[in-house]
Amino acid sequence: MAGLGAVGALSLGAPAAAGGARAEAGAGGGAPARMTPVRMTLPAPTGPYQVGMTNLHLVDGGRRDPWVADRPHRELMVSVRYPARAAGGYARAPQMLPGEAAAFADWSNFSEVIPEGTADWGATRTHAWLGAPVAQPGRRGFPVVLYSPGAADPRALGSTLCDELASRGYVVVSIDHTYEAPGVQFPGGRVEYSRMREEAGKAQRPEQVVALLKKLTAVRVADTRFVLDELGRSVMLPRMLRGVLDLRAVGMFGHSGGGFTAAQAMHDDRRIRAAVNMDGVMGYTQRDDDPANPSTVGTDGLDRPLLLMGKEGDDHHTVASWKAVWERSSGWHLDLTLTGAGHASFTDAQSLVPQLAREAGLPRATVEKLVGTVAPDRSVAAQRAYVTAFFDRWLRGRDSGLLDGPSARFPEVRFVW
Numbered sequence: 001m002a003g004l005g006a007v008g009a010l011s012l013g014a015p016a017a018a019g020g021a022r023a024e025a026g027a028g029g030g031a032p033a034r035m036t037p038v039r040m041t042l043p044a045p046t047g048p049y050q051v052g053m054t055n056l057h058l059v060d061g062g063r064r065d066p067w068v069a070d071r072p073h074r075e076l077m078v079s080v081r082y083p084a085r086a087a088g089g090y091a092r093a094p095q096m097l098p099g100e101a102a103a104f105a106d107w108s109n110f111s112e113v114i115p116e117g118t119a120d121w122g123a124t125r126t127h128a129w130l131g132a133p134v135a136q137p138g139r140r141g142f143p144v145v146l147y148s149p150g151a152a153d154p155r156a157l158g159s160t161l162c163d164e165l166a167s168r169g170y171v172v173v174s175i176d177h178t179y180e181a182p183g184v185q186f187p188g189g190r191v192e193y194s195r196m197r198e199e200a201g202k203a204q205r206p207e208q209v210v211a212l213l214k215k216l217t218a219v220r221v222a223d224t225r226f227v228l229d230e231l232g233r234s235v236m237l238p239r240m241l242r243g244v245l246d247l248r249a250v251g252m253f254g255h256s257g258g259g260f261t262a263a264q265a266m267h268d269d270r271r272i273r274a275a276v277n278m279d280g281v282m283g284y285t286q287r288d289d290d291p292a293n294p295s296t297v298g299t300d301g302l303d304r305p306l307l308l309m310g311k312e313g314d315d316h317h318t319v320a321s322w323k324a325v326w327e328r329s330s331g332w333h334l335d336l337t338l339t340g341a342g343h344a345s346f347t348d349a350q351s352l353v354p355q356l357a358r359e360a361g362l363p364r365a366t367v368e369k370l371v372g373t374v375a376p377d378r379s380v381a382a383q384r385a386y387v388t389a390f391f392d393r394w395l396r397g398r399d400s401g402l403l404d405g406p407s408a409r410f411p412e413v414r415f416v417w
Helices: 006-010 098-106 155-167 196-202 206-231 257-268 296-300 320-328 349-360 364-371 376-396
Strands: 050-060 074-084 092-094 125-130 142-148 171-176 183-185 191-193 245-255 272-278 306-310 333-338 413-415
Touching: 050 155, 050 206, 074 155, 074 183, 074 206, 098 183, 098 191, 125 155, 142 155, 142 206, 142 257, 142 376, 155 171, 155 245, 155 349, 155 376, 171 206, 196 206, 206 245, 206 257, 245 257, 245 376, 257 272, 257 296, 272 376, 296 320, 306 320, 306 376, 320 333, 333 376, 349 364, 349 376
Parallel strands: 050 125, 142 171, 142 245, 245 272, 272 306, 306 333
Antiparallel strands: 050 074, 074 171, 092 125, 183 191, 333 413
């Protein structure tokens, strides 16, 4: 497990510019770099709605950027997916814009194990249609779910689950945490690149690492709360989305550091009614079994619903911060293990990495390091089912019974009591 993803690894000296060795052609057991990078696809959503999407550039005029001293304001890019009534004549949204794809190819959480030039990161399309007309909402509008990616990951790596939830009738808002993601592309083509290698390089002593992890989480939670503020100002939304969002029914989910962000943001902000943490440590530590430096989620627990989904071996019996939250939470909570999963199974890597392996001959060890041994289609199906069931129960009052106990439909999912 990685609570804050690459940042913890970088502070110990991992990829590329941080002083570690990136996997080059033929190095470290990787496949030789291809002349033609592999183009990949994402699984289509299964809900009754088409998916529309728009991107928003948000500027927090009341907050200086915490990572870049000469930036007087904090700027964010978010993607808003929504149920659409039609898709004809609209373009499918790319998973990553060109500047984001180039930055991701240059440095990412995959850089150590996937040789440069293996993947065409800019070629993948989501199943969301840019600017498609919004579907007719119910009387209260569509419930809203926020998404935060893992540390040093782009918001784009959650596209599969974000598309799925939108196809199921949710407005899904995915957040890029600027200067943490490899690259964030703003209107006009400007790209702001990650500062995490530099920040990790300055964190040499244990107390400096803890301070960096605390700052990273605080910035993410502040970003989340600002996005919620902006969603409440209808003037910030495209005209077709005004009056469509039900901000009385807000949930949040995330992977790794984004899962921690979801839980911490719910702790700090009563507007968030339910959260899903997908394999993210919830303390300021680099070791799963280390109870030191707990977060307020760990010391206080939560009084609203929390779903934990972990890879094989990660549960509230083995991860100290999960144990603390589990024991102190008065709200409904459930711990699920996706057997055979790897840490990155809870991202689009679950679908993309096996395609790279088939087309570029990546070694099995590389695939298992990232996404474990679980069958990709079964992993995606299980995540879709349980995350949707969770938000349906707690944001809509629709209970499928899937969260009550093990299901023969999903033998890969183990309930941890």
